[in-house]
Amino acid sequence: MESERCRLAPVMSSRSPGPPPSSAPASLQVRTADFRNTLALVWQASPRHAATFVLTSLLSSILPAATLWVGKLLLDAVAHAGAGGASYTRLLQLLGLQVGLTVVGGLLSTVQGAARELLGDALQHRTSRSILEKASGLPVEAFERAETYDQLQQAYREVGSRPLGVATQLVGLASALVTLASVGALLARLGWAVLPLVLLAALPGVWVSNKFGVEGYRMLRRQTHDARVQNYLGSVLTSDALVKEVRLFGFEPYLLSRWREYYLGFRRQLEDVVRRRSGWTFAAALFSALLVGLASALVLRRAAGGGLTVGDFSLFVLGLAQVQGQVGNVLNGVSGIYQNLLYMRNLFGFLELPARDLNSGEEWQGPIHSIEFQDVGFRYPLTERDVLRGVSFRVERGQALALVGENGAGKTTLVKLLTRLFEPTGGRILLNGQDAALFSPRSVQREMSSIFQDFGQYQMSAGENVAVAQTGRMDDEPGIGQAVDRAGAAFVETLPEGLQTPLGRLFQGGQQLSGGQWQRLALARLYFRGASVLVFDEPTAALDARAEFDTIEALRRETRDRITVLISHRFSTVRLADRIVVLEGGKITESGTHGELLALGGRYAQLYELQARGYAEEERQKAEG
Numbered sequence: 001m002e003s004e005r006c007r008l009a010p011v012m013s014s015r016s017p018g019p020p021p022s023s024a025p026a027s028l029q030v031r032t033a034d035f036r037n038t039l040a041l042v043w044q045a046s047p048r049h050a051a052t053f054v055l056t057s058l059l060s061s062i063l064p065a066a067t068l069w070v071g072k073l074l075l076d077a078v079a080h081a082g083a084g085g086a087s088y089t090r091l092l093q094l095l096g097l098q099v100g101l102t103v104v105g106g107l108l109s110t111v112q113g114a115a116r117e118l119l120g121d122a123l124q125h126r127t128s129r130s131i132l133e134k135a136s137g138l139p140v141e142a143f144e145r146a147e148t149y150d151q152l153q154q155a156y157r158e159v160g161s162r163p164l165g166v167a168t169q170l171v172g173l174a175s176a177l178v179t180l181a182s183v184g185a186l187l188a189r190l191g192w193a194v195l196p197l198v199l200l201a202a203l204p205g206v207w208v209s210n211k212f213g214v215e216g217y218r219m220l221r222r223q224t225h226d227a228r229v230q231n232y233l234g235s236v237l238t239s240d241a242l243v244k245e246v247r248l249f250g251f252e253p254y255l256l257s258r259w260r261e262y263y264l265g266f267r268r269q270l271e272d273v274v275r276r277r278s279g280w281t282f283a284a285a286l287f288s289a290l291l292v293g294l295a296s297a298l299v300l301r302r303a304a305g306g307g308l309t310v311g312d313f314s315l316f317v318l319g320l321a322q323v324q325g326q327v328g329n330v331l332n333g334v335s336g337i338y339q340n341l342l343y344m345r346n347l348f349g350f351l352e353l354p355a356r357d358l359n360s361g362e363e364w365q366g367p368i369h370s371i372e373f374q375d376v377g378f379r380y381p382l383t384e385r386d387v388l389r390g391v392s393f394r395v396e397r398g399q400a401l402a403l404v405g406e407n408g409a410g411k412t413t414l415v416k417l418l419t420r421l422f423e424p425t426g427g428r429i430l431l432n433g434q435d436a437a438l439f440s441p442r443s444v445q446r447e448m449s450s451i452f453q454d455f456g457q458y459q460m461s462a463g464e465n466v467a468v469a470q471t472g473r474m475d476d477e478p479g480i481g482q483a484v485d486r487a488g489a490a491f492v493e494t495l496p497e498g499l500q501t502p503l504g505r506l507f508q509g510g511q512q513l514s515g516g517q518w519q520r521l522a523l524a525r526l527y528f529r530g531a532s533v534l535v536f537d538e539p540t541a542a543l544d545a546r547a548e549f550d551t552i553e554a555l556r557r558e559t560r561d562r563i564t565v566l567i568s569h570r571f572s573t574v575r576l577a578d579r580i581v582v583l584e585g586g587k588i589t590e591s592g593t594h595g596e597l598l599a600l601g602g603r604y605a606q607l608y609e610l611q612a613r614g615y616a617e618e619e620r621q622k623a624e625g
């Protein structure tokens with residue numbers, strides 16, 4: 001059985017890798033669809049703020065040309081004022097216009113910033129919710145694959161900035177085009193070659209930034225899996241669940257050195273990219289400076305010939321910076337949208353994972369009276385070995401069925417099939433004589449309750465730890481109390497706030513429980529759901545002798561009008577079952593009552609003898625000691 005409790009959230013690294021190495025490059029069609037979907041995502045997150053953001057951005061985009069023109073008029077007017085060419089009133093009018101433009105610009109940019117911030121927040125919330133909704137609809141098997149964790153991690157990383165990035169860059173692109181066209185028209189007046197030279201000067205820098213943007217993305221994409229391993233190593237060092245083992249065995253230095261090895265690998269790749277990018281960036285800057293110098297020389301030649309006013313020259317100097325900036329914005333906008341869409345694929349890729357509709361199929365009604373496995377086989381996805389083969393048995397209401405077998409025999413897998421977390425890959429399961437596959441998993445699961453070997457220890461209140469089994473009855477304190485009593489979890493009453501006491505070490509004020517106490521609470525959770533099938537996977541593993549006895553008594557009691565399925569390595573528990581099934585290598589090798597199996601003298605008898613001998617030896621040593 002895999003230990004899910006030890007699988008820790010990947011939270012330790014500052015790296016932000018892209019998609020996994022296996023993801024194929026998306027076609028143009030996919031990119032176009034992603035683009036549309038991203039914009040839809042942004043719009044739906046908050047139409048009001050999205051519209052405000054677009055409008056204010058576009059209005060702002062015409063301000064630079066207007067400011068340049070008014071500035072030129074003002075300078076020319078000042079130059080002529082001395083010679084009586086412009087009155088003080090005229091100068092004041094132009095100044096008023098300039099101040100007015102600045103005020104409008106400030107207002108637009110304030111509203112734009114506020115709209116962008118609120119839009120970003122709404123977008124982050126909406127995208128996170130989509131991811132969580134998707135994750136909650138994924139089949140259990142998806143959580144048993146490393147790829148799912150890669151995709152989930154990548155999707156989460158893109159939540160914050162990418163969708164807003166695409167929208168901002170698109171709006172920025174449109175605004176830059178408007179500014180470029182208007183300022184470009186003003187510059188074109190200064191000579192036919194000036195504008196093309198200035199435009200050309202902006203290109204190399206943008207090309208370099210685009211080239212290395214894509215390269216950076218590919219680098220992160222290659223590193224995704226290793227970064228997750230690194231995260232895991234870091235989280236082992238900071239895990240409350242593992243700290244005891246780590247300290248005792250003293251393998252912190254080993255973990256740290258492996259963690260650092262991964263870092264050094266990432267570092268080498270980063271250094272390579274930074275080195276090449278720096279060289280290219282410098283070359284681009286050099287080329288750009290040459291072209292700008294040429295354009296300036298052309299303008300100065302015209303000035304020397306008396307063909308330019310002071311205002312025109314100032315327009316050239318300021319316009320040059322504007323055009324360069326805007327060409328950069330246009331091209332960076334295009335490449336930025338492209339790059340952000342690469343990352344958005346990670347998010348959409350995750351959101352497109354096939355979900356399992358737990359509600360598809362007929363609605364199961366009423367209690368389950370009988371369960372029959374008919375020649376059931378199972379193979380985990382992407383593996384090549386059947387872990388269950390030709391499994392057949394029947395169990396009815398009022399009976400307890402025990403599954404026995406060595407580690408890895410297939411007991412938990414069988415329970416996963418029974419509880420419809422997985423579907424058999426061969427044979428069928430009959431419930432009350434009807435094929436379980438016809439009914440929706442969710443409706444069948446309502447009739448089942450379980451305590452798994454790796455049961456949850458939820459960092460919530462004690463009451464919530466029980467009531468999550470049936471959230472419709474969250475406030476049913478008497479019901480929760482009864483379940484707690486049935487599970488022998490009386491310690492809950494001694495907690496500072498009773499059922500309201502927060503549990504676990506993760507959050508402030510949380511009370512930590514012992515392994516056995518957590519297990520009793522998980523039992524209470526099992527009882528809280530009024531199910532007709534109860535599944536106990538190692539229910540006494542963490543319990544002391546007294547608690548084990550209580551649990552066995554409870555099992556007897558609970559079985560009377562239900563079906564109980566029990567997995568245990570403790571024969572003291574197993575022997576009470578009405579029917580015992582022995583699994584070996586995924587096949588049933590023996591089945592019968594405790595007495596029958598002992599009489600048979602097979603595998604069961606052998607394992608039982610072994611355990612009994614162990615107990616007898618213990619007793620003898622105690623007596624002697």
Ligand SMILES: Nc1ncnc2c1ncn2[C@@H]1O[C@H](COP(=O)(O)OP(=O)(O)OP(=O)(O)O)[C@@H](O)[C@H]1O
Nearest residue numbers: 001002144380383387406407408409410411412413
């Ligand atoms: N998610 C999985 N993907 C692939 N193989 C799996 C998966 N889970 C379990 N297995 C394999 O299936 C086999 C049966 O595992 P299972 O957990 O059912 O055994 P078990 O009898 O419950 O063992 P234990 O007594 O140790 O809990 C094992 O060989 C195991 O490696």
